[in-house]
Amino acid sequence: MALEDTQEKAVRHAFGNVLSLFVLLLIGVFAFSIRLFSVIKYESVIHEFDPYFNYRVTQYLTKNGVYDFWNWFDDRTWYPLGRVIGGTVYPGLTLTAGTIWWILNFFNIPLSVETVCVFTAPIFSAFASWAAYLLTKEVKGVGAGLTAAALLAMVPSYISRSVAGSYDNEAVAIFALIFTFYLYVKTLNTGSLFYATLNALAYFYMVCSWGGYTFIINLIPMHVLLCIITGRYSSRLYIAYAPLVVLGTLLAALVPVVGFNAVMTSEHFASFLVFIIIHVVALAYYIKGILTPKMFKVAVTLVVSVGMIVCVAVLAILIAVVASSPTKGWSGRSLSLLDPTYASKYIPIIASVSEHQPPTWPSYFMDINVLAFLVPAGIIACFFPLSDASSFAVLYIVTSVYFSGVMVRLMLVLAPAACIMSGIALSEAFDVFGRSIKLQFPIGNQTDDVNAGNSSQVSTNNSVKQESEKTENTLKERPVKKSKKKEKEKEKEKEKSESTSITKQIEKKLLILPFEASLVAIVLLVLLGSFYVVHSVWAAAEAYSAPSIVLTSRSHDGLHVFDDFREAYAWLRHNTDVDDKVASWWDYGYQTTAMANRTVIVDNNTWNNTHIATVGTAMSSPEKAAWDIFNSLDVKYVLVVFGGLVGYPSDDINKFLWMVRIGGGVFPHIKEPDYLRDGQYRIDSQATPTMLNCLMYKLSYYRFVETDGRGFDRVRHTEIGKKYFKLTHFEEVFTTHHWMVRIYKLKPAKNRIRGQTKKSKSKTSTGKNNQKRGTRATKKNPYP
Amino acid sequence: MGRSTTAKDAEALVHSLRSAYSATPTNLKIIDFYIAFAVVTALIQVVYMAIVGSFPFNSFLSGVLSCVGTAVLAVCLRIQVNKENKEFKDLPPERAFADFVLCNLVLHLVIINFLG
Numbered sequence: 074m075a076l077e078d079t080q081e082k083a084v085r086h087a088f089g090n091v092l093s094l095f096v097l098l099l100i101g102v103f104a105f106s107i108r109l110f111s112v113i114k115y116e117s118v119i120h121e122f123d124p125y126f127n128y129r130v131t132q133y134l135t136k137n138g139v140y141d142f143w144n145w146f147d148d149r150t151w152y153p154l155g156r157v158i159g160g161t162v163y164p165g166l167t168l169t170a171g172t173i174w175w176i177l178n179f180f181n182i183p184l185s186v187e188t189v190c191v192f193t194a195p196i197f198s199a200f201a202s203w204a205a206y207l208l209t210k211e212v213k214g215v216g217a218g219l220t221a222a223a224l225l226a227m228v229p230s231y232i233s234r235s236v237a238g239s240y241d242n243e244a245v246a247i248f249a250l251i252f253t254f255y256l257y258v259k260t261l262n263t264g265s266l267f268y269a270t271l272n273a274l275a276y277f278y279m280v281c282s283w284g285g286y287t288f289i290i291n292l293i294p295m296h297v298l299l300c301i302i303t304g305r306y307s308s309r310l311y312i313a314y315a316p317l318v319v320l321g322t323l324l325a326a327l328v329p330v331v332g333f334n335a336v337m338t339s340e341h342f343a344s345f346l347v348f349i350i351i352h353v354v355a356l357a358y359y360i361k362g363i364l365t366p367k368m369f370k371v372a373v374t375l376v377v378s379v380g381m382i383v384c385v386a387v388l389a390i391l392i393a394v395v396a397s398s399p400t401k402g403w404s405g406r407s408l409s410l411l412d413p414t415y416a417s418k419y420i421p422i423i424a425s426v427s428e429h430q431p432p433t434w435p436s437y438f439m440d441i442n443v444l445a446f447l448v449p450a451g452i453i454a455c456f457f458p459l460s461d462a463s464s465f466a467v468l469y470i471v472t473s474v475y476f477s478g479v480m481v482r483l484m485l486v487l488a489p490a491a492c493i494m495s496g497i498a499l500s501e502a503f504d505v506f507g508r509s510i511k512l513q514f515p516i517g518n519q520t521d522d523v524n525a526g527n528s529s530q531v532s533t534n535n536s537v538k539q540e541s542e543k544t545e546n547t548l549k550e551r552p553v554k555k556s557k558k559k560e561k562e563k564e565k566e567k568e569k570s571e572s573t574s575i576t577k578q579i580e581k582k583l584l585i586l587p588f589e590a591s592l593v594a595i596v597l598l599v600l601l602g603s604f605y606v607v608h609s610v611w612a613a614a615e616a617y618s619a620p621s622i623v624l625t626s627r628s629h630d631g632l633h634v635f636d637d638f639r640e641a642y643a644w645l646r647h648n649t650d651v652d653d654k655v656a657s658w659w660d661y662g663y664q665t666t667a668m669a670n671r672t673v674i675v676d677n678n679t680w681n682n683t684h685i686a687t688v689g690t691a692m693s694s695p696e697k698a699a700w701d702i703f704n705s706l707d708v709k710y711v712l713v714v715f716g717g718l719v720g721y722p723s724d725d726i727n728k729f730l731w732m733v734r735i736g737g738g739v740f741p742h743i744k745e746p747d748y749l750r751d752g753q754y755r756i757d758s759q760a761t762p763t764m765l766n767c768l769m770y771k772l773s774y775y776r777f778v779e780t781d782g783r784g785f786d787r788v789r790h791t792e793i794g795k796k797y798f799k800l801t802h803f804e805e806v807f808t809t810h811h812w813m814v815r816i817y818k819l820k821p822a823k824n825r826i827r828g829q830t831k832k833s834k835s836k837t838s839t840g841k842n843n844q845k846r847g848t849r850a851t852k853k854n855p856y857p
Numbered sequence: 858m859g860r861s862t863t864a865k866d867a868e869a870l871v872h873s874l875r876s877a878y879s880a881t882p883t884n885l886k887i888i889d890f891y892i893a894f895a896v897v898t899a900l901i902q903v904v905y906m907a908i909v910g911s912f913p914f915n916s917f918l919s920g921v922l923s924c925v926g927t928a929v930l931a932v933c934l935r936i937q938v939n940k941e942n943k944e945f946k947d948l949p950p951e952r953a954f955a956d957f958v959l960c961n962l963v964l965h966l967v968i969i970n971f972l973g
Contacts, residue, residue, distance in 0.1 A: 363878065
């Protein structure tokens with residue numbers, strides 16, 4: 074009897090394991106496939122701006138090897154300053170893709186670097202779902218784990234940054250984040266030093282991949298502090314935290330981007346502080362263990378009086394050191410997270426990036442959809458019972474909700490937390506409803522026995538069976554009926570043997586809801602899940618799969634494809650010299666270096682505010698002044714993006730106010746009110762003369778009136794102010810098919826300057842006469 | 858008067874600490890000695906840095922953190938090997954020592970790389 078029992082248990086356990094493995098495999102395949110919409114709808118191309126830089130770096134890595142990549146100084150960007158790529162890039166993504174490419178080529182599978190780069194993100198999103206399964210399994214159990222993995226596979230916020238083609242840091246960083254958290258919780262639960270080592274190595278991978286690693290190194294100390302304060306200190310906590318700090322700091326210092334910042338910036342001080350605190354607490358517990366209570370009290374009074382003085386002194390020194398730096402030791406980006414108004418006051422470049430704006434309320438529903446109201450249920454479920462792991466999950470969700478409210482880009486960090494919480498909530502809900510249905514299935518007079526037998530079974534059996542029950546409960550009717558039949562046979566045998574335990578366990582009340590209510594509730598939950606799936610697939614297909622380098626629009630005569638960007642870069646690549654410098658706004662820098670292979674002045678890295686301000690000033694100045702600035706930078710070509718003909722809203726005229734602001738931040742002669750009429754930004758006939766004469770206006774609207782006769786700008790919905798003008802210092806060399814990208818060449822300097830020479834400034838009245846004649850003579854422009 | 862009571866208390870405290878500590882088994886005492894040695898080495902390095910200056914900083918950092926790191930790992934080993942610790946009673950001490958060695962290997966690999 075007992076042997077059959079254990080055999081049946083083992084078979085069900087094995088069945089549950091195989092089923093969950095199969096479900097996990099399906100989740101991985103699903104996570105991969107849902108991100109392929111852009112490849113199907115457009116082509117296998119790299120999206121956006123930042124991925125092009127990563128792609129170029131990966132190309133360099135695969136061609137030249139790791140050593141050259143590590144020491145690469147790039148002179149084709151930020152001319153004439155150059156950029157130390159080895160020391161300023163997070164190498165995790167490029168090394169990962171490079172390794173995958175190298176392995177594939179080693180086995181003679183000839184995939185190009187571009188293909189590997191495009192498909193890296195979907196592969197790692199499958200890994201991330203599996204990591205979410207592992208993490209939630211540590212927190213709650215297998216059922217919650219599977220639900221969380223399924224939710225993470227299709228949460229729109231994560232899809233938006235990891236579609237096929239979005240080759241950016243977050244593609245691998247989110248996987249590293251979840252995996253590091255999983256290993257930390259695993260170490261916390263088991264107390265094994267082996268997992269602590271793995272945890273440190275996973276943290277190292279995260280530091281390599283993304284600047285968001287500071288979230289980990291601040292969240293884990295916060296959790297340790299929380300555990301200590303709530304009296305949950307145990308030796309497992311020490312083993313989970315202390316090796317991580319030491320190994321983690323060392324490994325973080327190994328990455329060139331972080332370097333000594335790992336010990337010197339305020340972002341890491343929390344970990345050191347909690348490191349000291351946990352040692353003090355550990356020592357206190359140890360001494361408490363070996364002393365008698367009376368002696369311990371004496372020790373405490375002695376130590377407290379002496380220790381307080383020392384603590385105050387150390388704290389005073391620390392505060393003095395930190396307060397002496399103007400930003401209190403934090404970097405600009407981190408400070409703008411803590412104080413959301415900081416960036417807009419002091420660093421306009423950070424404030425101008427659209428990803429750094431706070432999210433709107435609808436974007437929460439768009440990005441995490443149904444999870445938004447399952448999360449509170451999950452938080453409550455974590456408190457029954459509260460363990461170290463579930464307190465960690467609660468802390469994670471709370472902090473990520475705060476940070477996602479500051480910057481819309483950080484909704485991405487919220488997504489895994491929301492999935493974990495919702496997975497827990499859904500799994501618990503299915504647990505209760507499934508149990509209610511199972512126990513009250515109309516069998517007739519056996520309801521009471523089934524109640525008692527099952528309650529004893531559920532509470533006396535070990536967690537193994539509970540987990541397999543939960544897996545079955547997450548599916549639908551048939552397995553529930555099967556298990557119910559088995560349990561009915563089993564409980565009859567068990568009832569006789571465990572009569573005493575039954576009476577004891579009946580006290581332990583399990584929540585049983587009315588039968589019809591639970592049936593309806595399960596149907597509604599499944600409906601909720603289907604709404605979520607439908608929304609996620611729609612978001613993946615329609616909203617987040619645009620490569621943004623190729624645009625499409627539907628009209629009555631079919632699908633129009635706007636491939637202007639690549640057309641312009643290809644023109645540059647084939648019609649200019651290799652060493653020609655191209656100036657444009659910093660948005661297009663990465664794409665220009667990657668696709669056109671020309672040296673640029675500023676690019677998306679935005680590390681040098683003054684250089685960007687120089688370009689911004691040039692764009693905001695009249696032609697002569699702009700020509701002078703560009704000539705001093707050896708620029709040959711100027712690239713301008715213009716959307717007025719087709720209605721493309723992200724063009725340079727719409728970004729122009731940021732050019733003015735950033736330029737004005739460094740060069741005070743550029744004043745923003747000069748470009749606004751009555752506080753309004755306009756380019757029509759009511760625009761200010763400064764606006765109508767600046768380089769950006771002229772380069773965007775040169776010959777624009779020839780397109781439709783009246784120069785109607787489809788983005789600003791007005792006719793332009795100055796319609797007929799000639800360019801004196803630039804000449805147009807290329808305009809793409811839909812006028813979206815316009816390339817101009819700087820005219821070479823004149824050999825003779827009519828009338829006016831430099832020496833005439835210090836001359837007498839004859840010099841002044843010369844000047845007057847000179848200015849009148851050069852003022853020959855018929856179209857002012 | 859208050860002084861003498863605190864002095865007496867301190868003396869009694871030290872005495873009881875010493876007597877309680879001498880009851881610990883020998884293997885734990887060896888580990889404790891190793892921890893003390895590592896911490897003293899770290900302190901010596903910090904004093905040396907204060908005298909000589911912190912260039913090159915990466916060498917100083919790797920030296921100090923290797924001492925601190927191996928001390929922390931030894932504390933973890935002590936926790937896991939201690940027979941009075943209920944949480945780890947079914948963990949064989951060989952497994953604990955193997956984990957300790959593995960973690961030290963990783964630590965020292967990183968140290969040697971960072972030493973410069």
